[in-house]
Amino acid sequence: MNYARMVIEKEAPEEYGYDRIRFNLSESSIADQKLSDLGVSLPDLTLFYGEHRGDRTLRALIAGQEAGLSPDDVLVTAGAAGALFIIATSLLSASDHLVVVRPNYATNIETPKAIGCAITYIDLDFDKGFALDVGAVEAALKPNTRTISVTCPHNPTGTMLSRADLDALVALAERRGCYLLVDETYRDLSLGEKLPVAASLSPCAISVCSLSKAFGIPGIRIGWLVTRDAELYERFLAAKEQIGICGSVIDEAIATKALQGRDAFLATLLPEMAARRDIVQAWVDSEPLIEWVRPQGGVVGFPRMGVGPDFDTARFYESLLGRHGTYVGPGHWFEMPKTFFRIGFGWPTEAELRGGLAAISAALREQN
Numbered sequence: 001m002n003y004a005r006m007v008i009e010k011e012a013p014e015e016y017g018y019d020r021i022r023f024n025l026s027e028s029s030i031a032d033q034k035l036s037d038l039g040v041s042l043p044d045l046t047l048f049y050g051e052h053r054g055d056r057t058l059r060a061l062i063a064g065q066e067a068g069l070s071p072d073d074v075l076v077t078a079g080a081a082g083a084l085f086i087i088a089t090s091l092l093s094a095s096d097h098l099v100v101v102r103p104n105y106a107t108n109i110e111t112p113k114a115i116g117c118a119i120t121y122i123d124l125d126f127d128k129g130f131a132l133d134v135g136a137v138e139a140a141l142k143p144n145t146r147t148i149s150v151t152c153p154h155n156p157t158g159t160m161l162s163r164a165d166l167d168a169l170v171a172l173a174e175r176r177g178c179y180l181l182v183d184e185t186y187r188d189l190s191l192g193e194k195l196p197v198a199a200s201l202s203p204c205a206i207s208v209c210s211l212s213k214a215f216g217i218p219g220i221r222i223g224w225l226v227t228r229d230a231e232l233y234e235r236f237l238a239a240k241e242q243i244g245i246c247g248s249v250i251d252e253a254i255a256t257k258a259l260q261g262r263d264a265f266l267a268t269l270l271p272e273m274a275a276r277r278d279i280v281q282a283w284v285d286s287e288p289l290i291e292w293v294r295p296q297g298g299v300v301g302f303p304r305m306g307v308g309p310d311f312d313t314a315r316f317y318e319s320l321l322g323r324h325g326t327y328v329g330p331g332h333w334f335e336m337p338k339t340f341f342r343i344g345f346g347w348p349t350e351a352e353l354r355g356g357l358a359a360i361s362a363a364l365r366e367q368n
């Protein structure tokens with residue numbers, strides 16, 4: 001494995017220093033929660049090795065989110081990142097081929113790169129609404145394609161697959177004898193129609209999800225993968241056991257409490273997040289130097305600056321942070337031009353969001 005640090009991680013706000021940022025619009029989750037926000041106080045837990053698959057009550061809560069899933073289909077992992085690592089390293093080798101959407105959450109690309117497999121990228125195009133072309137995925141398949149990897153809701157664009165496209169991808173994977181990996185980390189933040197957990201549709205489909213984004217608790221490192229293929233599950237479990245045997249019993253206890261309150265939590269959260277999206281929409285509508293594809297899920301969007309070739313993007317980002325204290329996720333975090341940037345509208349307070357948007361407008365004009 002040829003590991004290289006990802007730029008999105010090197011430049012992550014927690015690495016830069018939260019205290020140095022005034023308006024943090026770079027996050028992809030809702031605001032970070034405290035135990036008290038979740039109404040959780042910890043019992044006197046026994047700190048033993050937990051069940052290797054993850055606590056059974058927790059797995060039952062996860063499986064219970066979709067008809068046709070059993071707790072035994074769920075493997076709890078160290079975040080969705082841990083699940084993606086287990087899946088990539090279990091399925092891919094240097095002689096395999098992967099079809100993956102780009103831009104994407106960096107791990108979906110970087111771990112396969114570190115493995116050294118052949119990769120075909122399906123590039124999403126702003127001018128086509130960042131929509132996934134299932135025909136292009138099909139055309140990219142080769143005899144040694146092992147995995148098709150998509151993300152829905154998508155990071156960084158916030159676009160979603162239609163149900164018809166998800167079904168078509170599942171059917172494609174079944175027909176061509178490969179796996180469909182659907183990174184569903186933002187599923188609970190679907191602002192429109194929530195798609196089914198892909199793994200419930202076929203043993204060829206593997207779902208990945210997490211509590212980090214919709215629940216704002218990335219610090220407990222709880223994610224999971226779901227597969228209905230028992231042999232494959234065993235292989236993933238072997239990988240988990242070799243990495244860390246089991247998860248943290250403290251993290252799993254907190255995750256269980258959070259998921260027990262899921263419906264009420266999301267019922268309050270989702271209208272708030274839709275209203276946040278409207279704030280950004282109103283800014284985009286009134287800002288001639290910015291256009292975006294209106295996100296349908298997650299709490300991020302990926303706007304494009306309407307600037308000329310002389311516009312100095314490096315200077316823009318320097319001023320945005322240095323002078324205006326505003327941090328966004330620049331395009332290079334996602335192998336995209338720096339005229340794109342990711343805005344996270346769920347993490348900051350409403351006042352911070354408005355302050356950050358005004359700062360972007362100001363920084364854009366410093367060079368015009």
Ligand SMILES: Cc1ncc(COP(=O)(O)O)c(C=O)c1O
Nearest residue numbers: 079080081105155185210212223
């Ligand atoms: C699409 C996607 N998948 C996975 C992750 C990893 O999340 P975590 O490991 O915190 O669950 C992220 C984080 O940004 C993400 O955007």
